[in-house]
Amino acid sequence: MVGDNVTPDIYNLRDALAIAENQGLDLVEISPTANPPVCKVIDYKKFLYELKRKQKEMKAKTARVVVKEIRLGPNTDEHDFNFKLNHAIKFLQDGAKVKVDVFFKGRSIIYKDQGELMLLKFAQGVVDYGKIEQMPRLEGKRMIMIIAPKK
Numbered sequence: 001m002v003g004d005n006v007t008p009d010i011y012n013l014r015d016a017l018a019i020a021e022n023q024g025l026d027l028v029e030i031s032p033t034a035n036p037p038v039c040k041v042i043d044y045k046k047f048l049y050e051l052k053r054k055q056k057e058m059k060a061k062t063a064r065v066v067v068k069e070i071r072l073g074p075n076t077d078e079h080d081f082n083f084k085l086n087h088a089i090k091f092l093q094d095g096a097k098v099k100v101d102v103f104f105k106g107r108s109i110i111y112k113d114q115g116e117l118m119l120l121k122f123a124q125g126v127v128d129y130g131k132i133e134q135m136p137r138l139e140g141k142r143m144i145m146i147i148a149p150k151k
Contacts, residue, residue: 001027003025095149100144134146
């Protein structure tokens with residue numbers, strides 16, 4: 001048994017419970033697999049509160065990944081392409097990932113090579129700001145590519 005106002009030693013269960021009760025604290029089993037099992041004299045509610053607070057802090061420190069989506073067509077004009085390229089550059093500079101997809105409507109699916117060329121041209125345009133995380137891939141009527149920002 002261990003604790004703040006307890007000499008670390010081996011006690012039987014009744015004595016350990018009595019010591020914890022005299023201090024107005026709880027006896028908590030910390031390591032049940034050890035031989036003999038290790039118990040600690042602590043305030044259990046305070047222990048749970050601190051555990052939740054630590055988990056909340058860890059969650060707050062994790063970086064959230066934002067994914068912005070830009071949609072093109074297989075026959076998107078040069079001006080529209082450059083306009084969307086500039087938006088993607090701004091998103092990458094802000095630290096967001098960019099998901100670029102070419103959407104094929106109706107029979108335009110026969111131009112999938114044109115869509116792939118457009119995505120590769122797009123990647124070439126943002127090469128200074130981001131790197132390709134996922135190469136162009138056809139999923140149903142969409143060809144998708146993901147670009148991550150450079151650190």
